[in-house]
Amino acid sequence: MNSSQEKIKKMMSYRWIIWGVLVLSYVIVFFHRLAIGVVREDLVETFGISGTTFANIGSTYFYAYMLMQIPSGILADTLGARKTVAIGTLMAGIGSILFGVAPNLLMVFLGRLLVGIGVSVVFISILKVQSRWFKESEFATMSGITSFVGNMGGAMAQTPLAIMVAYFTWRSTFTAIGVLSVLLAIVSYIVVRNNPKDMGLPTIEEIEGKDISSKKMENPPLLKSLYQALTNKYTWPGFFVFTGFFGAYVALTGTWGISYLVEVYNIEPSTAPNYFTVAVLGLAIGSIVIGRFSDRIKSRRLPMILFGGVYTLCWGIIVFVNGGKPPIAMLYPLFFILGFTCSTFVLGWACGKEVNHPAIAGISTSIVNIGGFLGGAVLPPILGWVFDTYGGQLEATVLFQKAFLYCFIFVAIGFVFTFLVKETNCKNIYNEIK
Structure with a gap:
């Protein structure tokens, strides 16, 4: 096997490692998205909140996630998926820990806000990485697989979370998820690369033999x-x-x-x-x-x-x-x-x-x-x-x-x-x- 073939083989293998690390971050995204419903009674008992306040705690995640979507696309395009996901997952980890140890309602909201901001960058970054490491004909399939695996995080936020909360309390559970997120942020920074060129590997376009020089499109101004x-x-x-x-x-x-x-x-x-x-x-x-x-x-x-x-x-x-x-x-x-x-x-x-x-x-x-x-x-x-x-x-x-x-x-x-x-x-x- 010559050097060129070895690089192609390495590129086609390493992309799965990158995707695997990123999709683990996406599992955390879905976990936090749906987890709040399972711990409702615990939050009501701990902080004596009303139904509207409880719903607003849950919505804090979505407001943060919503407002960050366009900035997420900009960050993925400029800062790169590697740094964007690492920083975002780190922030989500800190937010989850803060949520778990919160002494008052203000800290609960702040923790939930940090989680929402942190996880908001993950999905768009995965799409960005897919566009660089996978073929265009694989994009829809990979998006579906990514959504499938991410939803497993949502499944974890149902019965498994209820069991963990029953055995370890809601505070310990969210703190542990936060620590796991911090570790995953470190792994993301070490493993993920924005583009095969960052590792001296051929791009998908080069592997497919596409003439990108004549078709290259520069991004319009932001x-x-x-x-x-x-x-x-x-x-x-x-x-x-x-x-x-x-x-x-x-x-x-x-x-x-x-x-x-x-x-x-x-x-x-x-x-x-x-x-x-x-x-x-x-x-x-x-x-x-x-x-x-x-x-x-x-x-x-x-x-x-x-x-x-x-x-x-x-x-x-x-x-x-x-x-x-x-x-x-x-x-x-x-x-x-x-x-x-x-x-x-x-x-x-x-x-x-x-x-x-x-x-x-x-x-x-x-x-x-x-x-x-x-x-x-x-x-x-x-x-x-x-x-x-x-x-x-x-x-x-x-x-x-x-x-x-x-x-x-x-x-x-x-x-x-x-x-x-x-x-x-x-x-x-x-x-x-x-």
């Missing part, structure tokens, strides 16, 4: 890039689909779902997270299946309409069947299908990338990504307001039906926007629509 993506009307349908779909999903699986099962169905608090582990697994599997299905039939819009319709139907069942209390036998399959079809929003990232200039893929996908975290930040406190306002007046089933009606409205609005998605046939069409 403000011009941002303006270009923001003013492109086809960027926004994916944004609103993500807002409605993911906001409702988070409100159920990450904030109020455990309380719903305990108070409406009298399910034990230790057992209730099992139901949402199923939903998280559905989301993880759906991310891969729907992404591959979309690539295979070379359509974005049709899968979003089909699966989005089923997702809307799932929420209709939760809110309207049997007065807001579907038969308990339905819950496991219902939550799995709900999670599976919710993952329709992953196609929004591809749509955002495919309707904008190829050189600003980071910025265009980060704009779409803001939508989900806007929904995750806004919707849970709306439900918290319902619980605080009507909690002493309405029976539990009616109370949750009234609250979850807002989730259904968000989802229904998101579903309407699936019909406004610009069909790209799974290729960049910017030159055709500009």
